[in-house]
Amino acid sequence: MEHLQVTDLHVEFGGLRAVDGLTFDVAQGEILCLLGPNGAGKSTTLDLICGKTQPTGGSIRVNGVEVSRLLEFRRARLGIGRKFQVPSVYKDLTVIENLSVARSRRPGIWHALTRLSLRHSKDMDHILELVSLKDKSHDQAGNLSHGETQWLEIAMLLAQDSRLILMDEPTAGMTIQETQRTAEIFRSLSGSHTLVVVEHDMSFVRNVADRIIVMNRGTKLAEGSIEEIEANEDVKTAYLGH
Numbered sequence: 001m002e003h004l005q006v007t008d009l010h011v012e013f014g015g016l017r018a019v020d021g022l023t024f025d026v027a028q029g030e031i032l033c034l035l036g037p038n039g040a041g042k043s044t045t046l047d048l049i050c051g052k053t054q055p056t057g058g059s060i061r062v063n064g065v066e067v068s069r070l071l072e073f074r075r076a077r078l079g080i081g082r083k084f085q086v087p088s089v090y091k092d093l094t095v096i097e098n099l100s101v102a103r104s105r106r107p108g109i110w111h112a113l114t115r116l117s118l119r120h121s122k123d124m125d126h127i128l129e130l131v132s133l134k135d136k137s138h139d140q141a142g143n144l145s146h147g148e149t150q151w152l153e154i155a156m157l158l159a160q161d162s163r164l165i166l167m168d169e170p171t172a173g174m175t176i177q178e179t180q181r182t183a184e185i186f187r188s189l190s191g192s193h194t195l196v197v198v199e200h201d202m203s204f205v206r207n208v209a210d211r212i213i214v215m216n217r218g219t220k221l222a223e224g225s226i227e228e229i230e231a232n233e234d235v236k237t238a239y240l241g242h
Ligand SMILES: Nc1ncnc2c1ncn2[C@@H]1O[C@H](COP(=O)(O)OP(=O)(O)OP(=O)(O)O)[C@@H](O)[C@H]1O
Pocket: 013, 016, 018, 036, 037, 038, 039, 040, 041, 042, 043, 044, 045
């Protein structure tokens, strides 16, 4: 579980202010959904939090620790995990082998010790159960469906001990059933993990979000529950304007 505080965050790309004075908090164990029209700065915000992009100003704190100047791998070690739209699983390896690779990326020497490795294999079972892939643990990742591949990637983040998980359109391309299962997975992660999710599917957002932030032109336009967001006139205007 991680508490995230973003304060007055800025980034410019050749004069374009993609993120322009963004401030928000995410509580430990909370699921925050980021909405907004195309080009609002949602993906860039995730890039800034995970360290893929360096900010031109502002602060990003995780459990009180300033991370905004740290390199991406250092942030990963602090438990910040990013799931991209294109999955990065190893197709020739089995599901469980993919988890082992993810686990071996964890910091520290402890995972090398046998006693702890045993415990870890139990953790792995638990993780596979959580993402509904236990029956497929010895299947090649390349043979998984699109939805299962996305879940494997979430499982890999869990295996590498990410506690603040950032996801960009996790349900894109999923069937209705896969989307529903993904919502259940997210709800079971909430409480123990903090999630920031960029998502356009409103019924999914309705199912998973504890809170919603709508971005427009790099800044926060509105914040609240789904009911508050749907009733917000500024939000309606921003979407119609695009
Ligand atoms: N590396 C980059 N270099 C230059 N411009 C960029 C870069 N990354 C993003 N941008 C620009 O920053 C703005 C915000 O982009 P971003 O992808 O964050 O928006 P978004 O809200 O995620 O939109 P979408 O819903 O379309 O993915 C856009 O105008 C985009 O073209």
